[in-house]
Amino acid sequence: MAQSLQFEHKWDYAPAPEKIPVQIDDRYGLFINGRFIEPASDKWADSINPATEQSLFKFAVADQSDVETAVAAARKALPGWSGLPAQERAKYLFRIARRIQERSRELAILESMDGGKPIKESRDIDLPEAAKHFFYHAGWADKLDYAFPGRKAGPVGVCGQIIPWNFPLLMAAWKIAPALACGNTVVLKPAETTSLTALRLAEIFQEVELPPGVVNIVTGAGQTGSALATADINKLAFTGSTQVGKLLARQLAGTGKRLTLELGGKSPHIIFDDASIDQAVEGIISGIYFNQGHVCCAGSRLFVQESIMSEVLAKLDIRLASLRVGDPLDKNTDLGAINSRQQLDKINEYRKIGVEEGASLHQPSTSELPDKGYWSQPCYFADVQPAHRLARDEIFGPVLAVMSFRTPEEALSRANNTPFGLAAGIWTDKGSKIFDIAAKLKAGVVWCNTYNQFDASSPFGGFRESGFGREGGRQGLRAYLELS
Amino acid sequence: MRTVTVDRVMIEARAASFTRRSIKEAAKLQGLCMALSMTDLTTLEGKDSRERISALCRKARQPAADMPDLPQVAAVCVYPNHVALACELLAGTGIHIASVATAFPSGQSPLELRLEEVRQVVADGADEVDMVINRGAFLAGDYPTVQGEIEAIKQACGDAHLKVILETGELETFDKIRLASDLAIEAGGDFIKTSTGKIQPAATIPVTLVMLEAIRDHFLATGKRVGMKPAGGISKAKTALHYLVMVKETLGDDWLTPDLFRFGASSLVNDIVRQVRWKRTGNYTANYDVSIG
Numbered sequence: 001m002a003q004s005l006q007f008e009h010k011w012d013y014a015p016a017p018e019k020i021p022v023q024i025d026d027r028y029g030l031f032i033n034g035r036f037i038e039p040a041s042d043k044w045a046d047s048i049n050p051a052t053e054q055s056l057f058k059f060a061v062a063d064q065s066d067v068e069t070a071v072a073a074a075r076k077a078l079p080g081w082s083g084l085p086a087q088e089r090a091k092y093l094f095r096i097a098r099r100i101q102e103r104s105r106e107l108a109i110l111e112s113m114d115g116g117k118p119i120k121e122s123r124d125i126d127l128p129e130a131a132k133h134f135f136y137h138a139g140w141a142d143k144l145d146y147a148f149p150g151r152k153a154g155p156v157g158v159c160g161q162i163i164p165w166n167f168p169l170l171m172a173a174w175k176i177a178p179a180l181a182c183g184n185t186v187v188l189k190p191a192e193t194t195s196l197t198a199l200r201l202a203e204i205f206q207e208v209e210l211p212p213g214v215v216n217i218v219t220g221a222g223q224t225g226s227a228l229a230t231a232d233i234n235k236l237a238f239t240g241s242t243q244v245g246k247l248l249a250r251q252l253a254g255t256g257k258r259l260t261l262e263l264g265g266k267s268p269h270i271i272f273d274d275a276s277i278d279q280a281v282e283g284i285i286s287g288i289y290f291n292q293g294h295v296c297c298a299g300s301r302l303f304v305q306e307s308i309m310s311e312v313l314a315k316l317d318i319r320l321a322s323l324r325v326g327d328p329l330d331k332n333t334d335l336g337a338i339n340s341r342q343q344l345d346k347i348n349e350y351r352k353i354g355v356e357e358g359a360s361l362h363q364p365s366t367s368e369l370p371d372k373g374y375w376s377q378p379c380y381f382a383d384v385q386p387a388h389r390l391a392r393d394e395i396f397g398p399v400l401a402v403m404s405f406r407t408p409e410e411a412l413s414r415a416n417n418t419p420f421g422l423a424a425g426i427w428t429d430k431g432s433k434i435f436d437i438a439a440k441l442k443a444g445v446v447w448c449n450t451y452n453q454f455d456a457s458s459p460f461g462g463f464r465e466s467g468f469g470r471e472g473g474r475q476g477l478r479a480y481l482e483l484s
Numbered sequence: 485m486r487t488v489t490v491d492r493v494m495i496e497a498r499a500a501s502f503t504r505r506s507i508k509e510a511a512k513l514q515g516l517c518m519a520l521s522m523t524d525l526t527t528l529e530g531k532d533s534r535e536r537i538s539a540l541c542r543k544a545r546q547p548a549a550d551m552p553d554l555p556q557v558a559a560v561c562v563y564p565n566h567v568a569l570a571c572e573l574l575a576g577t578g579i580h581i582a583s584v585a586t587a588f589p590s591g592q593s594p595l596e597l598r599l600e601e602v603r604q605v606v607a608d609g610a611d612e613v614d615m616v617i618n619r620g621a622f623l624a625g626d627y628p629t630v631q632g633e634i635e636a637i638k639q640a641c642g643d644a645h646l647k648v649i650l651e652t653g654e655l656e657t658f659d660k661i662r663l664a665s666d667l668a669i670e671a672g673g674d675f676i677k678t679s680t681g682k683i684q685p686a687a688t689i690p691v692t693l694v695m696l697e698a699i700r701d702h703f704l705a706t707g708k709r710v711g712m713k714p715a716g717g718i719s720k721a722k723t724a725l726h727y728l729v730m731v732k733e734t735l736g737d738d739w740l741t742p743d744l745f746r747f748g749a750s751s752l753v754n755d756i757v758r759q760v761r762w763k764r765t766g767n768y769t770a771n772y773d774v775s776i777g
Contacts, residue, residue, distance in 0.1 A: 003707045005700070010737035011514060011728070016506035120504060278697050279494035286497075314704070322733040331506035429489045450493045 007321040007366060016331040018119050022109050027058035028195070030066055030219065031202035033073040034212030040065045045221075047195060050116035050337040051328050051373040059195045062218040067187070067227040070216040074158045074185040075232065077213030082155045082183035086142035093138035093181060095208040100131040100173075103204065107197055111169055112328040114196040116337030116374070117291050119329050129454060130173035133472075136456035137181035140477060144182060147474050151483040155183035156258060157234030159480065162225045162248075163198075164240045165191035165339050166294040166396075172198045174471050175237055176215055182480035184235075185214050189228055191240075192221040193340045226251070233257060237479065239296070242394070242420075242465045260469025260479045262461055264394040265296050265422030267443065268415035269451070271312060272408075273305040275427035279449065281315045283425060284400070287451040289323065289378045292335050293398040294343070296466075297423035299451055301391060302380070302402045303411050309404050313382060317364045323378055325367040335398060338374040347376050347397035354381045354390045359401070386414055394420070408437060416442045421463025425451045444470075488666070488701070490658035490694050499690040502730040512725070513763055516756050519724040520547060521555040522742045524582055524713065525777060526750050528563060528681065537566045541573040543777030548757045551764075557753065558742040559612055563588075564605045571609030582612035582647070586637060589651070589680035591616040595633055602640040613637070614647045614748075616680060617664065619654050627667060634671035647713055647746075648673035652691045653683040661691055665698035675711035677748065686716025687748075689726060696734045709738065715748025721759040724752060753777055 027044060029036040041063035046055040062070070081089070100107065108122040117126070144153040159179045163171035168190060179186050190198035202217050218224055222244070229236055229251050235258035238248050242263040252259050269287055271280045287299025304312045328336030338344040355361055359381040369375040380400035384391050390401040405411040415424060424443040426434055438446045444462040447453060454460070459475035461467060469479050507515055525544045527536060544557045559580035562570050567583045574581065583605040587593035602613055615637050621629040638646050648668035652661050668676050676695055679686035692714045699710045712731070718724060724747060731739050739745050754774045762768050 003704050005703070005736035006738055007733075007736045010740050011518065011732055012511060013505065013507060014509040014511040016508045124504070274489075276489045276491035276494070279491040279498075282494040282498045318700075331504075429491070449491050450497075 005318060013332050015327070017327060018109055018112075018329045018331060020105060020109060022106050022113075024057050024110070024196070028060065028199045028219070030060050030062055030070065031199065031217040032070045033216070034206065034210070036202070039063070040069070045192065047114060047193065048340070049113050050339055051113075051370070053372050053374070056114060057196065059192075059199070059219040061220040062224045062227070064227040067218055067224060067231050070187045070218050071158060071160070071228075071231040071233060073213035073216050074187050077211060078155070078158060078185045080211060081185055081214045086144070089180065089183065090138045090141035092208060092210055093134050093141065093177060096204055096210070097131045097134035097138060099204045099207055100127065100134065100201075103200075104128070104131070107169060107200060109329065110200060111197050112336065115165060115168055115194045116328050116339050118333040118336040119331055120333065121291060126167055126170045129456070130170045133170075133173040133177040133456045137177040140178075141181040144477065144481065147477055148481070148483055153182070153481045153483055156480055156482050157184060158232070159184045159186050160228040160231065160233040160236045161186060161188045162228065162236070162238045162240065163188065163190055165194040166291060166296070168194035169197035169201060171239055172201055175239075178471070178476050178480050180214065182477060184480055187216045187218060187228060187231075187233065189218050189220065189225050192219070195219045235259070235479070237469070238262070245467060258479065261467035262296065262469070262471060263465060263467040264396075265298065265420045265462065265466050266301055266392065266394050266418050267297050267299050267420070267423040267425070268301045268303055268418075269299040269425040270303045270405075270411045270415055270427065270437065271305060271308070272428040272430070272433065273308045274429050276429055276449070277308065277311060277315060280427040281312065281319055283427065283449070283451040284316065285319055285323070287425060288400045289335055289398050290452055292338055292376065294339055294396055295452070297445065297452070298396070299423070299425050300395065300400060301415070301418075302400055303405050303414055304402065305411075306404045306406050313362075313402070316380065317362065320364040320378055321366055323365050323367070325365060325375060325377060326370060335378055338376050338397065341374055343396065344374040344376060347395060347399060350390065350393070350395045350397070350399060351379070354384075354388070354399070357388045357390065359384045359388060359390055386417055392418065408433070412437065412440050419465040422466035423447065488662050488698075490662050492658060495658060495693060496690050499693050499730070502689060502733065503726045505726070505729045507725045507729070513760065515725045515728050516721055516760055517555055518740060519721065519728060519747060520753065520756050521558060522745050523557040523747045523749055523753055524559045524561045524715070525557045525753055526561040526681070526715070526748055528561070528584060528588075532563060532566060534569060537562060537569050538573060540777050541570055543753065543775065544574065544579050545577055547753050548761070548774065551757070551760060554757070554760065558746055561614060561748060564601060564608070567605050567608040567610045580612050581610045582614055583610040584614045584680070586615040588614070588616055589682040591618055592620070595636065599636060599640045602637055606640075606642055606644045610644060612645045612647060613641050614649055614677060616649045616651060617668065619651055622655070622664060631667050631671045634668055634673060638672040645674040646672070647675035647677045647711075649677045649680055649715075650695075651680055651683055652678045653685045658690070658694050661694050662698055665695045666702075669698060669702050669710050673710065675713050675746065677713040677715055679716040681716035681748065687714035687718055689730060692727065693730060693734065696730065700735055703735075709744055711744040711746065712739070713746040713748055718747055718749050719751040719755060721752070721755045724756070750777065
């Protein structure tokens with residue numbers, strides 16, 4: 001392909017920033033027993049806007065005694081909440097869902113300011129999906145006995161929930177909605193870089209008059225999480241890195257507490273030579289650059305059949321050229337800011353490692369990066385070998401590792417050659433090939449001719465070091481129910 | 485020629501992403517003027533009269549009397565009977581005269597008659613010919629006939645530009661639309677065009693994207709630039725901007741020109757006029773405050 005297309009400035013989009021003013025308090029305490037309270041620790045930390053590097057607000061850093069206070073509140077609220085007629089519990093969930101919808105514009109803006117994700121994504125994905133999870137689980141509340149026929153369903157008890165920074169509000173919804181529908185009470189710890197929308201969700205709990213103590217929110221970093229894991233809880237649900245997941249599994253071993261883990265991934269895309277190539281390229285883009293690559297199921301390993309490699313890469317270059325990196329609040333931004341300095345350092349380290357290992361870096365995006373803030377140009381590495389760290393480690397950024405294969409057997413063995421097993425994508429126009437390959441892939445989710453499709457009714461979770469337990473759907477209820 | 489497949493789910497996802505671009509301020513004004521300059525202002529009615537063609541040609545030269553700085557449209561598009569009049573009225577303006585020939589809209593006439601019609605409109609002064617493909621032969625799988633006819637018509641056009649109407653609403657699947665696009669390009673079409681406007685669905689963003697991808701692949705392989713004309717159902721300025729976003733992000737800057745991209749439309753021009761007036765005055769004008777074209 002000697003010809004090249006020009007993506008220059010003949011017609012530039014004017015800035016289109018989201019302009020609705022939002023209010024953010026100077027600081028937020030802990031949400032315990034239905035009220036915001038000062039932390040006993042008297043410790044506070046700054047939450048940074050990653051697009052400006054400025055402090056947005058201060059959050060309380062909960063210590064062990066704060067966590068114990070929260071767990072005690074949840075324990076106290078448990079009999080009342082689990083004893084409510086199920087239809088009454090459902091009504092609260094419906095109200096929360098409606099209130100999220102009503103406040104969605106404000107919440108979307110806050111999510112983008114606090115975490116750096118483009119407003120387009122927080123507006124069109126995070127917020128609608130968060131509301132959907134409450135709606136969906138509201139529907140289950142009075143039908144739990146039918147979810148597992150022949151068994152009687154009851155709550156597990158007090159659930160500790162630790163969520164990551166990549167989909168702050170959505171992950172809170174994934175965790176809280178099924179727990180409440182099943183009659184449990186909750187202590188939730190949001191990630192330290194992105195507490196804001198969980199705290200605003202607490203405001204919604206107040207607005208809908210959720211009984212005090214049913215959901216408590218303790219902010220803080222790893223120590224707070226560790227305190228929660230060892231507190232008097234009946235179940236821990238964790239979404240985050242495999243490293244921390246292993247730590248928590250050790251902490252909980254032998255305690256009788258239930259544990260579900262949704263951890264990292266290094267998910268493969270397999271593109272066969274009979275695929276619809278432009279659409280496959282679209283899937284690659286959505287798979288790895290969605291949310292700056294801060295996605296546990298990101299399609300970060302790309303396997304392309306040898307005969308179409310040059311065509312796929314040429315089209316990837318064209319598509320990358322029109323991606324827009326910049327202000328998360330601009331409605332035309334495709335990739336926003338990297339969530340934190342720490343994460344940016346990690347991504348840059350891997351980009352360096354990739355070059356050192358001998359892979360070739362391609363970075364066709366033409367966006368100019370702002371001076372301030374944490375930014376990373378979307379890129380891919382060609383000539384990656386399965387032994388390279390680029391092909392093995394989870395990077396959690398907009399970095400794609402491209403490899404080739406010749407036969408379906410080779411594609412499968414390469415795709416399954418990973419400690420992870422969260423998701424996979426297959427691209428082919430041939431239906432029989434889809435069924436054959438999908439059945440042999442070791443992944444919790446396999447998408448065919450599409451990627452990153454989610455629904456509250458569809459279970460999500462991993463194989464191997466990507467964790468255990470499922471979230472969403474009927475299967476997701478299991479972790480929050482005691483069956484007898 | 486390799487047969488390219490198109491998957492519905494992701495082509496529609498990509499198409500939807502263009503409609504979520506937010507075009508504001510100077511970019512909006514520039515986009516609206518660009519869309520105006522790319523319009524083939526069209527009337528294709530059995531009741532078309534001298535009076536109507538005159539009004540259309542006047543509108544083509546000056547879309548709004550109060551805004552003489554607005555660009556004129558790219559072309560007017562009329563039935564063969566009105567070509568001579570349109571040529572007379574638009575002589576010296578630089579506005580192209582397009583005519584639908586080849587037994588538009590069905591194409592159900594003997595090839596010789598269709599060729600004769602093309603020679604006639606070109607002789608009358610049309611410098612652009614909008615033909616329809618033989619959908620009967622295409623859907624029957626007789627691709628050599630379809631391609632051969634396009635080649636013959638291209639030859640009959642002489643120097644006139646040929647736009648090949650696929651009538652995508654009758655082809656139904658994206659795979660077939662892609663195949664027809666590849667055939668039309670291979671056969672020498674200067675433009676490929678979605679629809680006659682007489683069949684629903686007419687132009688849509690996903691269908692146009694499939695055709696733009698065919699144009700792009702042909703360019704990458706050969707260096708030859710083929711034009712694109714979505715037609716039918718594009719009546720709002722905002723929709724036109726979405727199409728331009730798609731062109732910009734799929735084919736790049738080179739295609740943002742009336743030489744390579746056209747809208748086949750009638751009421752679009754007035755909606756653009758109203759949008760520009762709003763940008764300039766802060767007020768929306770009523771429909772009756774914009775002249776009929």
